[in-house]
Amino acid sequence: MTARRILVTSALPYANGPIHIGHLVEYIQTDIWVRFQKLIGNRCVYVCADDTHGTAIMIRARNEGRSEEELIAAMQAAHERDFAGFDIEFDNYGSTNAAENRELCGQFWQALRGAGLIVERDVEQLFDPVAQTFLADRFVRGTCPKCKSPNQPGDNCSACGQTYSPSELIDPQSTLSGATPELRSAKHLFVQLQQLHDFLSEWVENSGALQSETANYLKGHFLSDELRDWDISRPAPYFGFEIPDSPGNYWYVWFDAPIGYIASTAQWCAAHGEQLADWWQSDATEIHHFIGKDITYFHTLFWPGMLKTAGYSLPTKVRIHGFLNVGGQKMSKSIGTLITAEKYLEHLDPSYLRYFYATKLTPRVEDLDLGIDEFADKVNSDLVGKVVNLASRTAKFAHALGLSETYPDDGGLFANAAAAGERIAAAYEACDYSRAMRLIMELADAANPFIEHAQPWVLKKDPAREAELRDVCTIGLNLFRQLCVYLSPVLPRLAERCGELLGDPITRWAQSQQPLTGRSVQKFTHMLTRVKPEDLQKMIDENRDQAAASQADTPDAGTAEDRWNDSGQPLADEPLAEEITIDDFAKVDLRIARVVAAEQVPEARKLLKLTLSLGGEERRQVFAGIKAAYEPDQLVGRLVVMVANLKPRQMKFGLSEGMVAAAGPGGPDVFVITVDEGAQPGQRVH
Template sequence: MTRRILVTSALPYANGPIHIGHLVEYIQTDIWVRFQKLIGNRCLYICADDTHGTAIMIRAKKENRSEEELIADMSRQHQRDFADFHVEFDHYGSTNSDSNREYCHQIWKALRDADLITERAIDQLYDPEAETFLADRFVRGTCPVSGHKDQPGDNCVCGATYSPTELIDPKSTLSGATPEIRTAVHLFVELEKLRPFLTQWIDNGDALQKETANYLKGYFLAEDKPLKDWDISRPGPYFGFEIPDSPGNYWYVWFDAPIGYIASTAEWCTANGESIDDWWRSESTEIHHFIGKDITYFHTLFWPGMLHTAGFQLPTKVHIHGFLNVGGEKMSKSTGTLIAAETYQKYAEPDLLRYFYATKLTPRVEDLDLGIDEFVDKVNSDLVGKVVNLASRVGKFAKSTGLSPIYPDDGGLFQNAAQAGDAIAAAYESGDFSRAMRLIMELADAANPFVEHAKPWEMKKDADRQDELRDVVTVALNLFRQLAIYLAPVLPSLAQKCDALLGEPITSWQQSKTPLVGTPVEKFKRMMERIQPEDLQKMIDESKANADAEAATENLPTFNDSDAPLKDEPLADEITIDDFVKVDFRVARVLSAEHVPEANKLLKLTLGLGGDETRQVFAGIKAAYQPEKLVGRLVVMVANLKPRKMRFGLSEGMVCASGPGGEDVFLLAVDEGALPGQRVH
C-alpha cells in the first residue's frame, strides 16, 4: 500500500550561509525522501527559511538594508546551495509569510482557548550598547549547573536548561557588552498543564529514538519537578509577528519557526490544488521531522504540545542526528573547518560528501567525524575504485557491442544482488544509511572480480570472442546499474549518468530486479574523478582565509551612516582618470576672510598657495562660518578653474565643501602637516 509521507528538515536560519555541518541534516533528509519516492511512496519534502528574531534585525541594521531585503537575499543563497548538493524540496518557503502569520494566529487562539497562556513581568538581559533585549542565542556565559564556560543563554552541553539571567559572567554576542537586567512583560505557555499528554506521547509509539525518550522522561518529565513555563514572547524592538492580543510583544522565533512547516505545506497545497487537512489533520499521513540534537527540546515538548492543542497531526517520527566534527574536533572558523557549501564545491563533487555522510549516518543520535584521509580513502576506494570502475572497465567496448538479447549466466551475481535489495531498503527505511552503504559495497566487491577474471580487454582483440565480450559487457553494466539504483538516493547524479549510458531512467527500486537486455549503449564518459588530499587542504585554507577576512571586517567600527545624502544627490556619471586629472586640487591657506555686504550667502576669501601666489575666491559659506574663524585654516581648492567675473569682483577658483547649503555646509579639512600649494591626489 502506498504511504503518504510529509517530511521536514529544521528550517535554516536566514542569518548566514549554509556550511557542511548544516548539510548533514539536509542530505540525510533528502536521501530518505528520495528513497521513499523510489520505492513508490507519495512523499512531500517541505522546508523554509527561519527569518525572524533579533539577529536578523541587528544584521540588517548593520548592513543598512531592510530585514525583508536581507532574508530574500539569504533565501536565494540557501536555495542555491541546497540545489548544488542535490537537495530537492517540493516547496521552500519563509516564516515571514502571510501563510505563516495565519497559522500562528490559529495556534495562538487554540492555546488561549485552552487556558495555556499566562503573562508576568520577568527580568531579562538587555544589551545597553546594541539597545535591545537579548535572545538566548545572543548571550554566552558559564553554565550555572556544571560550570562549563562559553555556553548559550538557554542550555548547556551538559544537558542543563536555565534562564539567561542565571548564567555566570554573561556577555552579549552582539557587542561584547555585559548585559543589564531589565524588567519586561512576557507571555508563557504553561507546559505543566500538558504533562499528561506529553508523557503519554513519549511513552507510546515509535516517534522518538529510545535514548531521546529516556532523556526527556528523566530530565524534563521527572515526577519530582514541574515542567517550566515556555517563554513564548519577546518585547520590541523585534523582527517578527506582533502578538495580536498583546501589542508591543512579538512571538518568539521558536513559536513561529515550526509553524512554518504547516504554512509551507499550505502554500504547496494551494499551488497544487490539495487540502492542507489531508497532510496535517489526517491519521493516514505520516509526518517525519529531521532535526539536530541541539533542538530536541523544542521538537519533542513544545511542538507536540502546540500541535495537540490546535488539533493538528502529531509527528510520526522525529529523526535526531548528532553534530559534525572535522578531524575529531568541533568545526571552527579559526581552523578553516567550518567550510561553506559554496567553498566546498570549488574543490570536490557534492556527491562525494553525500556518500561520505551516508556511510556515517545511523538511526542513533551520534556525532559524525569527517577526517581528510578517511574521506579521500573512502570515496576513492568505494565510488571510483569499486562502483564506477565496474562500468569504466567495460564502457569503452559497450557502444560497439550493445547488450545481449538474453541475460547471460553470471554465476548468480545479478540474482543475489536483486535479493539483497530488500535488506538495503530496510536499512534506508530505518535511517541506517551506514548499513545500506556497507551492503551495497559488498555487492560491488562481489561484482568486480567477474570483470577482472573475464578480461574483456583481451576479448576485444580476438574477433572470434565478440559474442563472449558482449555477454561480459551485459553482465558488468547490469551489475553496475543495480548499484546505481541502490545508490540513487545518495548519488542522484550517478543515477543520471547511468541513464545516459544505458538509455533507461532510474525511476523505481523494482528496476533492480530485472536486467536490461538487447538495448544499445551510448559512448562511455568518465563518471567520477578521484579526490586528492591537497584539494581538501586547499578548501580548508580558503575557509580559514575567508574567516580571517570576515573577522577583520567585523572588528571595524560601525557608524550607521544615513543613505539620505546619496539619495538626495545621486552619484554623477562615471568619468575617466584623464577627466579627473584635468582638475587641479590644491591645499590653500585662508589668508583673509570678510563679508560681502551686497551678497546674502557669500564670503570673500583670499587663499594663499605658498610664497606670493594667492587667489581671490567667493564662497557660498556665509551662513555656516564666521570670517574671523577661517583665517589661517587650510582648505582644498580647485586652483585651475577659469576665473569668473562677478559683480562683487573676480572669483579665481572654488573651495571644496559638502552639505546641502545654508547652515549645513562643511569645508573639507586638511590634516596637520599638509602645505599650501601641495596637489591633492
C-alpha cells in the same frame, strides 16, 4: 501494496548565515530518505523553509544598513542555491515570514489561549537605551561577578565557568551600542507546559515516534519533574509577528519556526490543488521530522504540545542525528574546518560528501567524524574503484556491440544482488544508511572479480570472441546499473549518468530486479574522478586563511584557544575534587577491559548489564548507567576503562562487580571512555 502518504521536514536553517557542511548532515540525510521513498513508489512530500525571525536578524540588518526583508530574501536565495548544489530537492521551500505562517500562528495561539495554557508575567531584562531594544544574553558583556574577569558574555564566564544572568554582570555593556544597559521590566507571555505533562509523558513513552535513547533522556531529565513554563513572547523592538491580542509583544522565534513546517505545506497544497487537512490532520499521512540533537527539547515537548492543543497530527517519527566533527575536532573557522557549502562546491563533487555521510549515518543519535584520509579512501575505493569501475571497463566495448538479446549466465550475480534489494531497502527505511552502503559495496565486491576474470580488454583483441565479449559487457553493465539503482537516493547524479549511458532513466526501485538486454549503449563519459587528500587540505587551508583575514582586527583571532573553544561549563557544574596524593590514586585499580556481552535491564530506567573481560578467563559483571546513550550492540567488542577493585555491590538486578569509566552530565550525553589501539584487556591504567 498500497503507497504510503508521507510528509517530511528538516529543521529550518536560520537566515543569519550561510549553509556549512555541518548543516548538510541533516539535509543530505533527509533528502536520501525522501528520494528512497519516492523510488519505491510512496507519495512523499519534502517541505522546508528559512527561519527568519528574531533579534539577531534585526541587529544584522540594522548593521548592514538594509531592511530585515532584504536581508532574509538574500539569505534565502543563497540557501536555496547551496541546497541545489548538493542535489537536495524540496517540494516546497518557504519562509517563516510568509503570510501563511502568520495566519497559522494566529490559529495556534487562539487554541492555546482557548485551552487556558497562556499566562502573563513580568520579566526583568537588560535594555539598551541607545539601541532601544531589550538585550539577549549574547548582546551583553561585562566583568564576571565571581572571578572578576573582564569582557565576559551575558550568560557564563569563559575564565571560571560561572553561570549567571546578564543583570549580575559588573559594569555590563551593550555590544550593540556600547551603552550601559538598564534593568527594565516587561510583560512576557508563557505557555504552561505542565498542564500537558500527562499527555507528553504518554506520547514519549508509547508513540514510537522517538529513538529509545531520546525517550529515555526526556523521561529522565524533564518528564520526571514538573515542566517549566515556556516563555513564548518577546517585547518590541523585535523582528517577527506581533501578537494580535498583546500589542507590543511578538511571538518568539521558536513559536513560529515549527509552525513554518505547516505553512510551507500550505504553500505546496495551494500550488498543487491539495487540502492541508489531508497532510496535517489525517491519520492516513505519516509526518517525519529530521532534526539535530541540539533542538530535541523543542521538537519533542513544545511542538507535540502545540500540535495536540491546536488539533493537528502528531509526528510519526522524530529522527534525530548527531553533530559533525572534522578530524576528531569540533568545526572551527580558525583552523578552516567550518567549511561553507559554497566553498566545498568550489573544490569537490557534492556526490562525494553525500556518499561519505551515508556511510556514517545510522538510526542512532551519534556524532559523525570527517577525516581527510578516510573521506578520500571511501570515495576512491568504493565509488571509483568498485562501482564506476564496472562501467569504465565494459562500456567502451559495449558502445560498439550493444547489449546481448538475452541476459547471459553470470553465475547468479544479478539474481543474488536482486535478492539483496529487500535488505538494502529495509536499511534505507530505518535511516541505517551505513548498513545500506555496506550491503551495496558487498555486491560491488562480488561483481568486480567477474570482470577481472573475464578480461574484456583481452576478448576485444580476438574477433572470434565478439559474442563472448558482448555477454561479458552485458553482465558488467547490468551489475553496474543495479548498483546505481540501489545508490540513487544517495548519488542521484551517478544514477542519471547511468540512465543516459544505457538509455533507461532510473526512476523505480524495481529496475534493480530486471536486467536490460538487446539495446544500444551510449559512448562512455567520465562519471567520477579520484579525490586526493591534498584537495581537501587545500580547501581547509583556504578556509582558514579567509577566516584569519576576516578576523584580523579582533584580538582573539587565530589563537590556539579558538581552535577548540571549549566551554568552562562542565567544570563549573562539577568543580574539581579535593587534592589527593599519589598514594591515594594508587589505591584505585583502573584496568583495560573488553565488553564481551551487553544487554538491556528492562526493569531499570538507566542501566545496561555489561560482561567485561580482563583477559583469559577473568570476567566481571557490571551495571552501568548508560542506557540512554548506548544500545547494547554498540558496546560489544569495545575496550573500556573499568575500576576493577571496587567493592562489589548487590543491586536488585544482580551483583555489580566494578565500574565503567565515563564522562558527561548523563542521559544521552554520557560518553564511555575508550582507549587507543594496542591496549589489551587486563593492562593497568597508570
